[in-house]
Amino acid sequence: MNDGTSSPGTRVLGALTLIGMAVLLAFALVISPADETQEETVRMFYVHVPTALVAFGAFFLTVAASVGYLLRRSEGWDVMAGASAEVGAVLLAATLVSGMLWGRVTWGVYWTWDARLTLTALLFVLVLGYLAVRRLPLERERRSRLAAVVGLLLGPATVACHYATTWWRTLHQGPTITTADAKMDGTMLFTFFLGMVVFGLLYVWLLVHRFRVLWLEHRVEDLGLDEAIAERRREAVGVS
């Protein structure tokens, strides 16, 4: 019997994520070398960039699931969109915090109104707004439809945030890995890709759990509604 949201599959995924995270920590903090320019602060790169990219991926899944919901009106798509946005919000918050700490040592300030930073903050506020819409006390179908429409806004906001360093002159560093003349130490590159895999696994693991939690919330909501209807019926029979 299952006593929560875990299953054999999620336990395996969780174990892989934990092992991967331990290996990533070893590479990020011990094995990989310090950078010539950024010195030790380069070790924030292995958490900052993967959390940002995985968060962007999470928001694209929210957009896709929102489109799926608007086309099919299926509860699964709605729950998927909400679960992905929740996990994405956590990862984006992690990106903002790690970025602020990195900024303090690189630029001398925790925050500056640079295009990339501003758009990331706006994206975070938009996600919080989306999650707030999902909690509105409305009839579920109406709430899901409204959330799906708001969820679509995450698409252009994420694209603008991702390309901010290309479209505008920013203090924030531009593309590093994807540029043709990218020169990076092999261990550093490996650590970065390991970070992408580990934070990707972490995202999938949390996504599955959050999906199940939201689905259970819907079932509890249904049970509460059924109880209320049954109670009303009993009252009506008692009156007549």
Added chain:
Amino acid sequence: MTAVLAVLATLADAADAAVAADAAVATEDRGFQWALVLACWVAVLAAVALVAVRSAQRGRRLARQIPEEQRRWM
């Protein structure tokens, strides 16, 4: 000649002191960098762990309210 040597020795001492001061600043910088690096990792991992634990607790609490046949797919 002795005076020149004395001046050179003084200059050498001053240069050593400057190098030592620079090294101390660099070490301090490294310490500051490591403090921020560790703060960054701890903040991110703590946030993720908190979400995972809260999610598991909420999942268990909700699952108790739902008949088993409705959550067998999980």
